[in-house]
Structures are given as structure tokens and as C-alpha cells.
Amino acid sequence: xxxxxxxxxxxxxxxxxxxxxxxxxxxxxxxxxxxxxxxxxxxxxxxxxxxxxxxxxxxxxxxxxxxxxxxxxxxxxxxxxxxxxxxxxxxxxxxxxxxxxxxxxxxxxxxxxxxxxxxxxxxxxxxxxxxxxxxxxxxxxxxxxxxxxxxxxxxxxxxxxxxxxxxxxxxxxxxxxxxxxxxxxxxxxxxxxxxxxxxxxxxxxxxxxxxxxxxxxxxxxxxxxxxxxxxxxxxxxxxxxxxxxxxxxxxxxxxxxxxxxxxxxxxxxxxxxxxxxxxxxxxxxxxxxxxxxxxxxxxxxxxx
Amino acid sequence: xxxxxxxxxxxxxxxxxxxxxxxxxxxxxxxxxxxxxxxxxxxxxxxxxxxxxxxxxxxxxxxxxxxxxxxxxxxxxxxxxxxxxxxxxxxxxxxxxxxxxxxxx
Numbered sequence: 001x002x003x004x005x006x007x008x009x010x011x012x013x014x015x016x017x018x019x020x021x022x023x024x025x026x027x028x029x030x031x032x033x034x035x036x037x038x039x040x041x042x043x044x045x046x047x048x049x050x051x052x053x054x055x056x057x058x059x060x061x062x063x064x065x066x067x068x069x070x071x072x073x074x075x076x077x078x079x080x081x082x083x084x085x086x087x088x089x090x091x092x093x094x095x096x097x098x099x100x101x102x103x104x105x106x107x108x109x110x111x112x113x114x115x116x117x118x119x120x121x122x123x124x125x126x127x128x129x130x131x132x133x134x135x136x137x138x139x140x141x142x143x144x145x146x147x148x149x150x151x152x153x154x155x156x157x158x159x160x161x162x163x164x165x166x167x168x169x170x171x172x173x174x175x176x177x178x179x180x181x182x183x184x185x186x187x188x189x190x191x192x193x194x195x196x197x198x199x200x201x202x203x204x205x206x207x208x209x210x211x212x213x214x215x216x217x218x219x220x221x222x223x224x225x226x227x228x229x230x231x232x233x234x235x236x237x238x239x240x241x242x243x244x245x246x247x248x249x250x251x252x253x254x255x256x257x258x259x260x261x262x263x264x265x266x267x268x269x270x271x272x273x274x275x276x277x278x279x280x281x282x283x284x285x286x287x288x289x290x291x292x293x294x295x296x297x298x299x300x301x302x303x304x
Numbered sequence: 305x306x307x308x309x310x311x312x313x314x315x316x317x318x319x320x321x322x323x324x325x326x327x328x329x330x331x332x333x334x335x336x337x338x339x340x341x342x343x344x345x346x347x348x349x350x351x352x353x354x355x356x357x358x359x360x361x362x363x364x365x366x367x368x369x370x371x372x373x374x375x376x377x378x379x380x381x382x383x384x385x386x387x388x389x390x391x392x393x394x395x396x397x398x399x400x401x402x403x404x405x406x407x408x409x
Contacts, residue, residue: 032373033351036329036331036334036350037347040331040347058348059346059351
């Protein structure tokens with residue numbers, strides 16, 4: 001057989017396409033699906049194969065969005081959803097903190113009490129939300145330390161390495177920036193890389209926490225966990241409300257600052273940055289509220 | 305029940321019709337559907353449908369044969385296919401009757 005014939009390319013292509021499907025799907029259908037793909041590719045020409053690949057990719061997307069089939073139950077739990085909500089909330093919170101760093105906004109905060117108190121409320125309510133999640137996850141953390149072979153603890157290497165890589169990236173960006181810093185106004189590429197790296201690090205931390213919570217079957221009693229998740233959602237809602245109040249206070253006290261200038265994220269004006277952050281916070285709050293309601297529903301079913 | 309499959313209802317019906325002729329694995333289903341109807345089911349579509357039909361209890365998986373896993377129709381699947389076939393037959397009869405020569409626009 002010709003070394004470059006389609007037959008020889010198939011195993012790699014099949015493996016790549018199969019990798020697009022979720023792990024649980026591959027575990028159930030992987031072998032038979034790989035067999036079908038191999039046979040289908042061998043039976044068709046290159047043109048039709050493009051159509052088949054497109055069909056397979058659409059199937060992979062469908063399997064990720066709508067997990068169906070025996071053993072394809074939703075692997076997410078209220079706790080893992082709460083962890084992802086917290087990750088999203090953290091990204092929005094970092095954006096808010098970054099905006100607040102602007103010298104003009106700090107001056108406005110010192111001049112107008114309404115801007116000051118609404119912003120000061122943010123770390124308080126966000127801290128309460130974070131504390132609630134830590135309390136809810138605490139038993140799993142303890143169980144992780146007692147696991148034989150510390151199997152789940154090893155996963156913590158991933159976010160630690162990611163943090164180290166991000167820090168090294170920031171140092172490199174600053175080094176190559178040659179004293180210009182990594183601000184969006186003067187060095188947009190470095191600023192974008194630093195921001196994207198931070199978002200990836202937060203995502204990896206959330207992924208690791210969710211993976212540990214799935215592996216370690218330990219948690220608060222159902223009532224305690226429900227209460228903690230409710231406090232998490234309420235804390236996020238209060239923080240979102242404080243963020244909205246902060247923006248409204250800026251609008252009422254300093255309209256010029258609100259609609260023009262470059263005091264928002266990535267050297268944009270205040271308004272789009274504030275709206276984006278508020279929307280992200282509201283989405284994270286909705287996710288946390290859903291996790292809380294789902295957990296409460298599960299606790300009621302278990303009690304019945 | 306097949307209607308619950310939404311946009312997968314038509315390929316779902318094709319798979320049920322194919323399995324009504326006996327148990328088959330994935331590739332045999334695509335071959336059978338292509339031979340009988342001229343419709344080519346892509347691998348992604350076929351397994352999106354198989355997962356849904358299996359989830360709904362209309363088909364069931366049999367023990368693996370090498371790397372292939374055959375599927376067969378369940379009694380619920382046969383009933384769902386029968387209901388759909390009767391509906392389609394009635395619709396076809398109605399359409400053909402109304403399209404008698406001289407009535408077409």
C-alpha cells in the first residue's frame with residue numbers, strides 16, 4: 001500500500017475526530033464509532049470525506065451540548081456548577097478591580113461618597129460569597145488530604161504550574177516591553193497576553209476544583225451545603241447590585257467620566273466595561289442560583 | 305415518541321426502519337439505509353440518533369462483536385415505528401387521492 005494513501009492517514013484522523021467528543025461519550029461509544037468512521041472513510045472518496053468530517057464535528061458539538069445515551073448523565077453537580085460560577089465571577093471581579101485602579105476613578109471615589117461606599121461594598125459581599133464556597137468545599141478538601149496516595153492532591157500541580165507560567169509570562173512581557181509596561185494604551189499585545197493568561201489560570205483553577213469535587217465524595221450534610229450555596233448566590237447577587245450601584249453613582253456624579261474617556265478596560269470608555277462586568281457578574285450569579293436551587297431540589301428528593 | 309427527537313426525527317425513523325429488518329451495527333445501518341432509501345447518513349448523525357434512540361428505550365445495544373456493537377429494535381421501538389408508518393401511509397393515501405389527475409393546479 002502507498003505510504004501516503006488515505007488508508008494510512010485514517011487512524012490519526014479517526015483519533016483526532018474522536019477526541020472532539022466528550023470523555024463519557026467516548027467511553028460508551030468510542031470503539032464502535034472509531035470502527036464506523038474507519039469503514040466510512042475507506043468506502044468514500046476525498047470529497048465525500050470532507051462532508052463526513054463536517055458531520056462528525058457537528059455530532060461532537062451535539063454530544064457536548066446535549067449529552068444523550070446510556071451512562072451519559074450530566075456529570076455536573078451543584079458544587080461543580082458553583083465552582084464554575086465562582087470562576088466566572090472572579091474574572092468579572094478582576095475586571096472591576098482593574099477599572100477601579102484608574103486614577104480618575106479613585107479621585108472620583110474620594111470626592112463622592114456614593115461612588116466610594118458602593119465600591120467598598122464589593123469586597124465585603126464577594127468575600128462572604130467566597131467564604132460560603134470554601135465552607136461548602138471544606139470537607140472535600142480534608143478528604144483529599146486523607147486519600148490513599150494523595151491521588152486528587154496531585155491535581156493541584158496543574159493550577160500551581162499555570163500560575164507560575166503566567167507569572168513568568170508577565171515578567172517576560174515586562175522585560176521585552178522595555179520600560180513601557182503592559183498597559184493597553186502603550187503595549188496592547190502584552191496587555192492582551194497578560195489578561196488572556198489570567199483568564200486561563202482562573203479557568204484551570206476552577207477546572208481542577210471541579211475535578212477534585214467530582215473525585216472526592218465528601219461534603220457538608222445536605223442542609224448545610226444548601227445553606228452555603230444559597231449564601232454564595234446571595235453574596236454574588238449583592239456584589240452585582242453593588243457594581244451596578246457603583247456605575248450609576250459614577251453616572252450621576254460625573255457624567256463626563258461615565259460616557260467618554262479611556263478609563264474602562266483596554267483603554268475603552270467606562271460604559272462598555274461597566275456593562276460587560278455587570279453582565280458577567282449577573283451570569284455568574286444566575287449560575288450560582290441555579291446550582292443552589294438544584295441542590296435544594298436534590299436535598300428535598302433525598303429527604304422524601 | 306419519535307417526534308420527541310426534534311430535528312433527529314427523520315434519521316431516527318430511518319434507523320428504526322433499518323433495525324426493523326434485523327439487528328445491525330452502525331456501518332451496516334448506514335449501508336442498509338443508503339441501499340433502501342438512497343439517503344446517506346453521516347457517522348455523526350447516525351450516532352447522535354443512536355444515542356437518543358437508546359436513551360428513549362426504542363433500541364437496545366447487544367454485546368460487542370469485535371469492535372462493532374449491534375443494535376436491535378425494542379418492543380417500544382417497534383410500536384413507535386408502526387405508529388409513524390401508519391401516519392405516513394394515511395398521509396400518503398390522502399395526498400395521492402387529492403392529487404388525482406385533473407385536480408392538480
